[in-house]
Amino acid sequence: MFWTNMRVYVLLLVVFLSHALFAQSQPAVAATIPEPPLVAKKPVLPAAKPLHRIIDQQIQQGHKDYQKLSSVRCSDSEFLRRVTLDLTGRIPSIEQTRAFLTEKRPEKRTILVDQLLGSPEYARHISQQLDVTLMERLRKKYIDVGAWEEFLRQSVAENKPLDQMVREILSADGSKKEDLAAARFYLARDGDVNELTRDISRIFLGADLTCAQCHDHPDVNDWKQDHYYGISAFLVRSFVFKDKKKKQTVFAEKAEGEVKFESVFEVRDKTSKGPETTLPVVFNGSKVPEPAFKKGEEYKVKPAKDVRPVPKYSRREQLGAAITSPENRRFARTMSNRLWAMVMGRGIVHPLDADHSENPPSHPELLDTLTDQMMAHQFDLKWYLRELVLSETYQRSSANDLFNSKDAEELDDSKFTHAILKPLTPEQFAWAVLEATGQAAVYRNSLKKKLTEESLRKKLVGYERQFVSLFGGLPGKPVEGFEATADQILYLSNNQAIQGILSARAGNTAGRVLKVPVEQPEKAAEELYLSVLNRHPDQAETKEIVSLLAGKTGKERSDLVSDLIWALVMSSEFRFNH
Template identity: 80%
Template structure:
């Protein structure tokens, strides 16, 4: 499937590109992570039956009668590329690709997974995915985005439990310098109670409560108006406050204030008994009562002009505790489902913000098992992701010709009989392009002993930001489905940076390929495909490269090599994680 499409891309794209790259200027020098072996992982926790085995048993139980439609396990090159993208956000280097493909150890996939999970790139990339989930690419407001990103990166690097990260975010108000970054969740939304209520419902509880603000949800019987206002009650007393003397903006709180609501339908039909109110409560959990204070004794710091009030009792401080409470199983279920979708390409509950009885999970028993295990393992993010990628379900090939002949109503992507093709995230796309073209190799070499994940990223983060700006969607509304815009096409076709990536330059892929003797065209094809697509070319693809290298009279070999690299990077095989 992929290779047929890709062959068309190589021939047609090279013809389209023509001589466009021939006279493009080289990019200015700027930057190292070693592309060699990574340190061994810590020993994994023992259990009666590993979660990845439970996953496979419960997925496979569904398609025993349709086993002929199940894809075989992916080959080594397919798995290698997929797991690098999913755990580190980039494709492997040619050195890492050759080493893995030539490795004959039976447990090499497990070894690789453990290595990737201990890499600094894992912490960076997974924290970026959490950032998109939590912030939806919202622009900077009050809190420095870099400090927020570092808070998430450090949390992932330390393998801080996911529920702890959430509690820290909900507890932060921005007043404490050590925890200030976490307040971005509130402050980037300008402290808007309705926006925060909706986002908390969607992100952490799997419920889009937007239509439950004015009345019980008209389409989802499970979601009631008091669910919306039960969450809102945690935040109703909070507001954005700027301390002019300290030049600091925080999410302050008053000691009084109640939510009031009534159904617009009841108002219309004149059946309303008047506005209702509710204590803070997460869905159908226990409402949180609060201590009573004598009038005038409600505050540690009383409200005054240009003074931030501090109540003796904080409703908002209860939010993180209530959301992540063992009594609120919905949080663990939603996080389990979101992480499953991130790795597998689709949620067991899909869409992710539609977890209700009229939209049951594709595999209810499995989602229950994932939730149980998430709680039992204390929201261990690294352990959970390891179990997902070690499953046969994750490691199945995306190629399934038999599937295409099956009635989609009977067998669709929700059955997880094959790997689901996922468009590269903007971050993945950026770092995949940089690696495929050898641009990162140039900077790895230039940094020498100063090479770390952090120093390399600082050199190249500008390119990542450019990809995010073009492929990341509008702030607050990141792209959910694959789509191509005119700006993206123009950037990939004509931008000087992209053209500079594929133009021969000391240490990049084009330069390395051109060092292969001209009479070893098969070796050239191998080098190109291993560098860009992380696999060996088949016979037809090799012959195509040979034909292109022979080319027209007067066509420079360097130009042809650049054109082929560009065409491979533009192919559907490259643009998707499959």
């Protein structure tokens, strides 16, 4: 059926190339600025005015030519698609699109944001984002992945404070039913102390300390070997234990064991004074003291063959509290920056795990403010995301008249003068395709009174898993950009499941378009574009669709409509959040 009409092929090329060229026109990133304020400050209070207004003020103050360089406010259709993808992981339905574009209330964007934040899809999508951040698509090991995903989803749904969620994860050993799922963070990494030290520092502290394991970091003066081992000391006594009687795997712990380290450079130069050791400590914070026990009294349950030891004092249990302590601003700063990057397309510190004085933030005052307010609002995830997406900074258009001018080099992404193009995540891509083709609508209609977010997901999750397996990258190495591979292109072009949802059936996009009277091709064009790209077609696009549909009836018309849907779904405009 596909590519039987050369003009459809031409249309696809035009759509793809125009948006691909636009994507390439986005400027490169640059940065410069002061050492991160990582020591504790005095407790801060919520700001007197909304954070989204402070964001706009400080972004504009960050660059003297911001007003001259910045894009205009995005259109309603851009905002609707962007914020729905960012907060719920899918594009809006055609019903939502029509309703929002015809809504006249001036506060309709705020109303939309609150509706999305209150939806079950918000909890599902944000928990998936957290899952990828925390687990980097590691495969199942010991702990049921579904239980872990439900732990995250439920945590987001009840708006559990982000610091509390992290404490629960870092204190879990899997020995109790209530913390079994949360222990996946440790157990999926096989309890490897070095891997955990690396990932904890990267994910929660914005510092990739991998190269500080054998010596002070060779490229970052701020990061020392004792920073690496200060974190490692929380974990050095822990190990994976398989309880054969209970048929359970837990992250057990001994009562003794110390980290020992010395610089390989000092060993080589014969200047080493011998191995050092350290108590647990997070960067330059306070070392965590350890109670002393008489020899032989260190355990609640002493080590023995096939017996899980339980010490009276657990070093690992102190890790979550130390990481999220108000004295450690790195955690709040890193989480603020990660969430900012999630919706804005780039961190204020970028890369996200390179927060040090030689890679300063693009807007140091703003990152300080975000950190303060994250702490002042007790790590309220929903509040924080709401403030970000209500800012005018978030609502800038991705288009800018200066992209093709002599001033294009001034449009650095780090200035946030425009919305940065973000490739859809595999999950977003899957659900966007299901919404654009109308497959989601078909199942919504079939479920009727049984329709819930969970019941709909059960019907369609197979599609999501196919997209994740193909587009999700290697476990432990999440994809950050987008570059289509041959396998991906073949899947999207030839997979029977994909081809099946393009064909006309009652309630899906092709079916709705074919119901439009033949003598009203302009309405067919509108139905296509509102369904797939969530906007009205422009004059040239309408003219092209009208021309393609002219004289087509029966199967020829049906095949052509499916081809057109496929062409729009394959366009760069669809593949990116813009």
